[in-house]
Amino acid sequence: MKEIVVVSGKGGTGKTSVVASLACLIENKAMVDCDVDAANLSLVLSPRVIEEKDFTAGSKARIIQEKCTQCGICRDMCRFDAISQDYIVDPFSCEGCGACFFFCPASAVEFKTGLAGRCYICDTPSGDPFVYAELFPGEENSGKLVAMVRTEGKERAEQAGLSRILIDGPPGIGCPVISSITGTSLALIVTEPTASGIHDLERVVQLARHFEIPSAVIVNKSDINQACTDSIEKYCLQNNIPLLGRLPYEKMISEAQRQGKAVVEYAPDLPVSKAIRDISERIISIYKE
Ligand code: SF4
Numbered sequence: 001m002k003e004i005v006v007v008s009g010k011g012g013t014g015k016t017s018v019v020a021s022l023a024c025l026i027e028n029k030a031m032v033d034c035d036v037d038a039a040n041l042s043l044v045l046s047p048r049v050i051e052e053k054d055f056t057a058g059s060k061a062r063i064i065q066e067k068c069t070q071c072g073i074c075r076d077m078c079r080f081d082a083i084s085q086d087y088i089v090d091p092f093s094c095e096g097c098g099a100c101f102f103f104c105p106a107s108a109v110e111f112k113t114g115l116a117g118r119c120y121i122c123d124t125p126s127g128d129p130f131v132y133a134e135l136f137p138g139e140e141n142s143g144k145l146v147a148m149v150r151t152e153g154k155e156r157a158e159q160a161g162l163s164r165i166l167i168d169g170p171p172g173i174g175c176p177v178i179s180s181i182t183g184t185s186l187a188l189i190v191t192e193p194t195a196s197g198i199h200d201l202e203r204v205v206q207l208a209r210h211f212e213i214p215s216a217v218i219v220n221k222s223d224i225n226q227a228c229t230d231s232i233e234k235y236c237l238q239n240n241i242p243l244l245g246r247l248p249y250e251k252m253i254s255e256a257q258r259q260g261k262a263v264v265e266y267a268p269d270l271p272v273s274k275a276i277r278d279i280s281e282r283i284i285s286i287y288k289e
């Protein structure tokens with residue numbers, strides 16, 4: 001099973017539009033959206049949910065008013081100001097540190113795991129299985145939910161006898177990204193030719209190296225700043241990272257998204273669509289079935 005995760009050092013690089021197009025071009029695969037804080041690949045894949053699974057996580061404190069003597073110890077202990085003057089815990093401020101639970105002399109604090117998100121297992125018009133999830137507002141442990149989404153995606157791929165999983169990773173380099181890239185076959189990094197784009201590229205390359213994941217790079221909107229694109233190319237050469245392609249800036253990508261389509265199906269004759277097809281062919285040739 002080859003898992004290809006598409007990542008970017010930050011949001012807004014056009015990562016998901018690249019993934020949506022690759023999803024149209026790469027066959028024999030399952031699709032997984034690991035951006036559990038803002039899953040949007042479903043907008044272009046037109047999935048049909050066939051199963052939903054609850055994601056429970058985190059421990060939030062709750063004060064049992066009948067037992068509480070209002071001694072104030074918990075309010076003094078709480079470093080997150082999560083306990084109101086009338087001793088009610090604000091679940092959005094509570095970090096689950098447990099201090100109030102351990103120090104309450106009246107055993108008036110309880111800890112329970114709660115529903116923190118939901119995972120959706122879907123089929124799509126193309127026949128590819130697709131798994132995505134949403135983390136509820138204010139909830140944490142997105143790394144654990146990412147792990148759940150990947151596990152579900154892998155199970156569906158195995159059940160269907162598929163040899164590839166295409167993963168839309170979260171932006172950044174935090175816990176959910178680490179959870180998305182560990183154990184994958186390739187980190188496909190979508191970057192853009194700006195100073196911050198190069199900086200973010202370097203950070204995500206370092207992260208992939210740390211987990212011994214091979215990297216490859218796509219420069220999106222490569223023609224908006226030729227000097228920066230040249231710098232990215234030089235960086236890739238110096239660091240022995242394959243540059244799989246340069247995508248020209250194309251306004252039609254946004255229009256395709258508004259129509260719920262990937263640009264390669266909405267406007268297949270555009271140069272950007274041709275460039276993405278070339279990239280997909282390189283990926284297919286590297287990760288043969
Ligand atoms: S420490 Fe316990 S008893 Fe004291 S105010 Fe907090 S919840 Fe109530």
Ligand code: SF4
Nearest residue numbers: 078094095097098100
């Ligand atoms: S668990 Fe920690 S953060 Fe939450 S209310 Fe208790 S002391 Fe505050």
